[in-house]
Amino acid sequence: MKAHRRQPLYLAFLLHRLSGLGLALFLPLHFYVLGRALAGEAAFDAALSWTEGPLVKFAEFGLVFLLAVHFFGGLRLLALENLPWSNRQKTFAALAVAVSFFVACGFLLRAV
Amino acid sequence: MVELRLYLAQRISAVIMAPLVLVHLGVMIYAIQGGVSADEILARTRGSLLWGGFYGLFVIAAAVHAAIGLRNILSEWLHLRGLLLSGLCWLIGFALLAAGLRAVAAVVGGS
């Protein structure tokens, strides 16, 4: 990575963008699975049971992690843009990542 | 001025989604215990106006939000500009909206 990018707040930006991108790419898939409900419960279950495999579990963890990261990162940005300026941007960014990790882990633990 | 409208639409949709995401995450964490099954989900949602409104709003906001987000990425990373860019952005938005509403209809409506 280019040296000028190796800076916590740039990484926070990148994380936000990549998580947003990930979510946007996942969203159609998510809708597809739910849409299968139209075709009846059996198909829906089939689609859902696909989510039982460990690999998919892990991917799901990733997904929740993405959502959490993007969510807390998004809150950070909304605060940055709309609340009075604070000089603790690096702390907030770190906090956002930490909390999202925490949430995603909670999800993973509940899931298994 | 295009950018100003897009900016606002994206921030407003984000603000709308914020509480929705929280609830959604909470429900997921609660519901996921012991695996997800169609029964469980559908039992909760089917025929519920509340959940219908909830997910409907979520889908609309997400479609707006993601389409604008992707627009920025397409323009900055793939250097798309002008008509192609806005066209694609609208397309993505509508596709997400359609797929999303169809999904909502599926889990809320139906038999």
Added chain:
Amino acid sequence: MDYQVVKTDVLILGSGGAGLFAALHAKQANPDLKVSIAIKGLLGKCGCTRMVQGGYNVALSPGDSIERHFMDTIVGGKWLPDQEMAMRLCRTAVTRVQELENELGCFFDRNDDGSLHHKAFAGQTFDRTVHKGDLTGIEIISRLMEQVRALPVDLMEEHRALALIPSRDGTALAGVLLVDMRSGEFRLVQARAVLLATGGGPTMYRYHTPSGDKSMDGLAMALRLGLGLRDMEMVQFHPTGLLAGTDTRMTGTVLEEGLRGAGGYLLDGAGERFMLNYDPDGERATRDIVSRAIYAEMRAGRTTPNGGVYIAMGHLGSAEVERRFPGMVKRCADCGFDLAGGQVEVVPTAHYLMGGVVVKPDTRSDLPGLFVAGEDAGGAHGANRLGGNGVANSTVFGGIAGEEMADYVAQQTNWADVDQEVADAAIDECMAPLRRPKSDINAIRDRLLDVMWNGVGVLRDAQSITSAQTELAALGAELLESGIGDDNRVFALGWHDWLNLRSLIEVSEVIAAAALSRENSRGAHYREDFPEVGSLEESYFTIARRARDEVEVEHAPVDFSIVKPGESLIEND
């Protein structure tokens, strides 16, 4: 040699306070004028106006008066200033500061009640220096630059003026020969009025403060045209320049005066204070006294490893020093020095040239069509410039020049015919080093810096000056034989180094000659063989000219048109 010829109404050389104000005012006087600005660097990003730290003198404080400012300027200048110019400076400074604030958007520091803050500056009887923290120059030049950039002016950035070209009959200035430094192309700009505002800058001394782009080009060009330069022996030294070895550009840069004012100590190489041996005020004595004392210590060999003295602030408490001088402390820290707690090596450093082209108070020179303002113009400061009068001078007279040029152009029906021969010869001289094999230009520069520092520096006498003159002549001859060894002119810094040296040596010869001719000590000029001030009533100033290859110096009496020695414009004074 092919070159492009372009025409303009007003051509301004330099973009310091003088150049930029001239552009603004010329455009305000007549928006239809075509105004061109040629600059050795980028607009507003070179020259010394940006480097102003202390501030801007203006009699705006309640209780202060233009007369008082004027008297301080005359007394500080040891009765040598041109009184009409000094008066115009003090009077116009008032409107200029208001213009800077109200029209250009500068914001100077305020008192809590919202009124302008005026700080004390050495040598003045009233607190009258307005400032923006200790970065006043950045505020002034940035605001000026924005205004000028927003105007339809013809910008020639990185265009170096090489020669002033007279008209064919020699009665007026016809244009200026420039080189586009980026492409190396020559360009002849025919102009109806030209402003010389290249900002002097005594960078021919081993230790100096001005920006690296300044090399006395303006004065050298004026000399070659036969114009007279006044007060050239008056080179102001700042007592505390950073000393960090000869291989770094940090050396020579100013460590703020306030450090001594706040109670900083000057220590010799052995760590002993010495200022009290020279003056009862110790470190708080005036600039010239402190500079001479440090220079004397250095000559006596009581020096630090790099050959200077120390400034020590630690006894004031490093937290306190950091609080009061954050900018200075940070600047030193960036360069690896601990100003707040430790000792930093310092040395007197050449700061400002009081001398310059002889002009009238309306900035007109003796050659019709040529106007001069800012540090290039002589007269306003006499033997010594008050801190805070430098930027006042450039902004005041720059603005006046803009108006005068607009006026002058209105009376001109056409462009004067360019003396082609002068232009061709000038190009030829500039090109000469490109055709010769590579020589050691650095060695010439190094010798020049030492010759001027040792011979015509803080302390001088007939012997030191004459031996400097001999060496300058030798250096000049050597430079004319030297070459670059590369005829590529595109952004060719080696070539510009050579051109810089040519200007510096030519002007150094004038400084030496003027210094030799003044056989007394006034202000910045201190002759060890003539330490007396001389009769104030019979004050004279020097005018130096180049006639054939000789520098001739004449003395002209100061015209006490407003106030005579022994008198004052202020009651009860």
Added chain:
Amino acid sequence: MQVSDHIQVKVWRGDASGGSFAEFEVPQQPAQTVLDVVTWIQRHADSSLSYRFACRVGMCGSCAMMVNGIPRWTCRTHVNKVLQDNHLTIEPLRNLPVIKDLACDMSEFFDKWKRAEGQFSGTQTRAQAVAAISPGEPARRAANAAIECINCAICYAACDVVNWNPDYLGPAALNRAWSLQNDSRDRRHGERLQAVSADGGCLSCHSQQGCASYCPNELNPTASIAGLKKMAAGAFMKKKYRDRHG
């Protein structure tokens, strides 16, 4: 703390049509800035090297270059601070067209300054007294916090949005606009707000904050831009509201 008496320096040489690195060995000094290294090379190793500087004390913003990939003011960057394994890589500032070697063309940077209405327009004239404004007023404090910019374009080089979107005004111009929006003496707040809310204005910023991280004067363009965004959004909503309710 002399590590070795020479440092290895890679310098980008070339022009608008392209270029490559040249390597030099430069004697190390106890007091030595990156600008001194460049100067040494130009004076002693290759006199055709082009670079730019003026004040040499961090006031003019002419000497900025990429040093080991990070934009810096070279006249005030001590070599020890940036040396990596005794190596330095020096390149022209990013995001601006190169003229030659280490000097780049700053025109677009200043054109954008102008596009952002980065110049004052007052209501008073030189004949009038200076406005009484207390330094403690919140708006003045905000204006002041953003004022000490030396237009070095380091922030401009640090920002990827500048790189990705050629229209983007960039942090320095927007920072200046913010300062002016807080200047109670200025009369073009409305026009300026329009200018900076247009496409390529403050709303293009993604808060990467490289600008604030590398600004040598410790200014914070991110905060200024956030201020502008809020102003732009607020003005838009207000106008919408007014249009609807007369």
